[in-house]
Amino acid sequence: MHKPRMQLLASFDIASLEYLDERGHTTQALPDFATPDTLVAFYRQMALARLVDDRAVKMQRTGQLGTYPSSLGQEAIGVGVGAAMAKEDVYCPNYRETGALLERGVTIQEIYAIWGGDERGQNFRHAREDLPLSVPIATQMLHGAGVAFALKYKHEQLGEPMRVAVTTGGDGSTSRGDFYEAINLAGDWQLPLVVVINNNQWAISLPRSEQTACKTLAQKAIAAGIPSLQVDGNDVIAVREAVGDAVERARRGAGPSMVEAVSYRLCDHTTADDASRYQPEQALKEAWSREPLRRLRSYMQAHGFWGDSQEEEMQRELNQALEKAVQEYRDTPRDAATAIFDHLYETLPEAFLEQYQQLRGEN
Amino acid sequence: MGEITLVEAITQALAFELQADQRVVVFGEDVGVNGGVFRATEGLQDRFGSARVLDTPLAETMIAGIAIGMAAQGLRPVAEFQFMGFIYPALDHILSHAGRYRNRTRGRLSCPIVYRAPYGGGIHAPEHHSESTEALFAHIPGLRLVVPSSPARAYGLLLAAIRNPDPVVFLEPKRIYRAARQEVPDSGDALPLDRAFVLREGTDVTLISWGASLKETLQAAEQLAEEGIEAEVIDPATLKPLDIHTVIDSLEKTHRCVVIHEAARFCGLGAEVVAQINEYAFDLLHAPVQRVTGYDTVMPYFQLEDEYLPGAPRILAAVRKALDYANGGAV
Numbered sequence: 001m002h003k004p005r006m007q008l009l010a011s012f013d014i015a016s017l018e019y020l021d022e023r024g025h026t027t028q029a030l031p032d033f034a035t036p037d038t039l040v041a042f043y044r045q046m047a048l049a050r051l052v053d054d055r056a057v058k059m060q061r062t063g064q065l066g067t068y069p070s071s072l073g074q075e076a077i078g079v080g081v082g083a084a085m086a087k088e089d090v091y092c093p094n095y096r097e098t099g100a101l102l103e104r105g106v107t108i109q110e111i112y113a114i115w116g117g118d119e120r121g122q123n124f125r126h127a128r129e130d131l132p133l134s135v136p137i138a139t140q141m142l143h144g145a146g147v148a149f150a151l152k153y154k155h156e157q158l159g160e161p162m163r164v165a166v167t168t169g170g171d172g173s174t175s176r177g178d179f180y181e182a183i184n185l186a187g188d189w190q191l192p193l194v195v196v197i198n199n200n201q202w203a204i205s206l207p208r209s210e211q212t213a214c215k216t217l218a219q220k221a222i223a224a225g226i227p228s229l230q231v232d233g234n235d236v237i238a239v240r241e242a243v244g245d246a247v248e249r250a251r252r253g254a255g256p257s258m259v260e261a262v263s264y265r266l267c268d269h270t271t272a273d274d275a276s277r278y279q280p281e282q283a284l285k286e287a288w289s290r291e292p293l294r295r296l297r298s299y300m301q302a303h304g305f306w307g308d309s310q311e312e313e314m315q316r317e318l319n320q321a322l323e324k325a326v327q328e329y330r331d332t333p334r335d336a337a338t339a340i341f342d343h344l345y346e347t348l349p350e351a352f353l354e355q356y357q358q359l360r361g362e363n
Numbered sequence: 364m365g366e367i368t369l370v371e372a373i374t375q376a377l378a379f380e381l382q383a384d385q386r387v388v389v390f391g392e393d394v395g396v397n398g399g400v401f402r403a404t405e406g407l408q409d410r411f412g413s414a415r416v417l418d419t420p421l422a423e424t425m426i427a428g429i430a431i432g433m434a435a436q437g438l439r440p441v442a443e444f445q446f447m448g449f450i451y452p453a454l455d456h457i458l459s460h461a462g463r464y465r466n467r468t469r470g471r472l473s474c475p476i477v478y479r480a481p482y483g484g485g486i487h488a489p490e491h492h493s494e495s496t497e498a499l500f501a502h503i504p505g506l507r508l509v510v511p512s513s514p515a516r517a518y519g520l521l522l523a524a525i526r527n528p529d530p531v532v533f534l535e536p537k538r539i540y541r542a543a544r545q546e547v548p549d550s551g552d553a554l555p556l557d558r559a560f561v562l563r564e565g566t567d568v569t570l571i572s573w574g575a576s577l578k579e580t581l582q583a584a585e586q587l588a589e590e591g592i593e594a595e596v597i598d599p600a601t602l603k604p605l606d607i608h609t610v611i612d613s614l615e616k617t618h619r620c621v622v623i624h625e626a627a628r629f630c631g632l633g634a635e636v637v638a639q640i641n642e643y644a645f646d647l648l649h650a651p652v653q654r655v656t657g658y659d660t661v662m663p664y665f666q667l668e669d670e671y672l673p674g675a676p677r678i679l680a681a682v683r684k685a686l687d688y689a690n691g692g693a694v
Contacts (some may be wrong), residue, residue: 090436119466119467127469142425142427144426145429146434147436158385177424186419346528349557
């Protein structure tokens with residue numbers, strides 16, 4: 001049969017980045033930022049994220065917190081993303097990046113307040129411009145694109161320094177139109193946007209292999225014309241390097257990019273889920289051997305700047321901070337009922353005053 | 364400046380606010396070079412540049428979503444949806460985020476956005492181009508919903524919407540985009556977003572309508588006047604929050620009321636008007652409030668759209684029913 005001749009118009013490839021393998025051995029020379037102090041700080045923040053998540057799950061089990069999405073096993077992604085951002089950049093989060101929230105200065109009490117059913121948790125004391133946690137999947141990526149537009153606009157039209165928007169989402173989010181529409185616009189308008197995909201292998205019960213025919217999620221960015229790569233999402237150095245590079249590219253006006261960080265959800269989707277219904281035991285066991293904290297600790301120990309005493313001291317300090325936060329969370333009085341109207345509009349329209357007064361028990 | 368149409372008043376308001384406020388950006392499908400399919404943004408890109416008047420890729424969810432991020436950063440985005448029939452992919456962002464951002468963050472971030480869309484039937488357009496589903500938006504907490512019905516009100520209400528610190532869905536009745544001309548001084552004066560407008564004073568019956576249906580409503584009122592029946596015509600203009608006081612004041616005089624809208628009847632905004640009249644003005648009524656609406660069917664292709672839309676004969680029939688009830692009724 002005759003085969004028509006065709007010209008090759010474009011071809012693409014997807015690179016993968018790793019510095020620390022699962023045993024904590026370096027696979028190549030580390031980037032300059034990876035000094036002992038920095039790595040200890042990363043390790044500490046990952047350990048804190050794990051403690052915060054662990055306590056949240058325990059509090060949910062004992063009726064002290066609502067449904068909670070743990071990031072167990074994915075701490076390197078959150079911490080790597082947060083560490084790659086400048087303070088004045090804007091984070092546009094999904095709901096499963098405890099490490100990134102802590103890096104951004106969101107407090108443990110605020111995280112617990114949110115999942116304890118109190119909107120005041122979203123009124124971040126420190127990360128004032130960061131977007132609130134977004135529960136609907138991938139919607140935050142479009143908000144991130146809008147933030148990135150505004151940052152670029154304020155830089156170009158109003159002379160402000162260039163800042164960058166960073167947004168995160170799970171592997172499941174890359175099946176949504178919002179994801180495609182966000183990266184397409186970001187490419188089209190060359191927005192200072194960095195999209196980080198936490199590929200934890202599960203969209204609740206649907207495994208990564210059944211979500212798409214794509215070999216990598218990173219390659220989805222090719223369709224939007226924006227650079228992307230895959231990193232070992234359990235290697236905090238790789239995440240920090242890749243996201244940092246993407247952030248700096250965006251900051252110098254070279255446009256958006258995407259990072260797929262490959263990890264594994266070592267926990268249930270949320271406390272309302274039971275992953276044993278669908279997650280193969282063997283896969284979970286294997287994933288534990290690749291988890292992010294142990295490999296970094298191995299590296300730090302092998303290079304002589306970490307040992308059992310430091311570990312014990314750190315755990316004691318982190319637990320102290322955690323207990324203090326838990327206590328503050330528990331001691332926070334419930335918000336006034338009228339708060340549900342107080343922030344609905346800047347000024348409550350007269351048409352709703354009757355309901356407001358009813359809520360206050362005035363009529 | 365001479366008399367201008369409703370759509371030209373939209374352009375004039377956009378231009379005024381683009382000039383006055385550097386934070387305002389206007390975007391949507393074909394709004395830039397092409398000036399919008401209805402020419403509502405005609406000339407704006409030439410005047411204010413492509414950094415502030417932007418053509419977007421074709422994706423309504425995206426248009427709604429990016430407005431939220433822009434607004435959270437302090438810009439004043441004015442987003443155009445080409446037709447209301449294509450706004451539904453945007454509902455997720457408008458409902459799940461724009462209307463909730465201020466509340467969710469306890470006032471830390473807000474969404475001063477205007478979502479504009481041409482709406483309503485009567486221009487013989489293809490399917491999905493004649494929708495009037497304003498009730499969907501009226502039901503969403505945290506939003507304002509505005510429908511202008513004259514060039515002057517379009518100008519003043521759009522300025523108010525852009526300056527409003529919260530999200531506004533601004534539906535433009537495209538059937539009357541060019542139906543009438545009016546002198547609209549480019550004063551920059553906004554109109555209130557919580558006040559109904561009395562378009563015609565009368566003592567016998569209150570007719571409430573908005574958008575393009577006001578054309579037939581006012582026609583019906585003229586016809587009634589020839590018979591010696593004086594109808595008061597009210598345009599709420601801001602459908603949420605609804606100014607029920609102006610309606611009640613009118614019922615003090617007329618005691619009878621007909622609500623007219625293009626949208627389907629079931630759970631249409633007429634139902635809300637009737638419910639509020641029941642709650643606040645039941646004793647004033649001399650007859651049940653009548654509704655003249657689109658039928659509870661799918662909006663038909665255009666050959667039958669005139670049968671669907673409430674015309675003057677249906678309005679007159681409802682008015683007579685309201686008046687006859689009093690004549691033979693218990694009052």
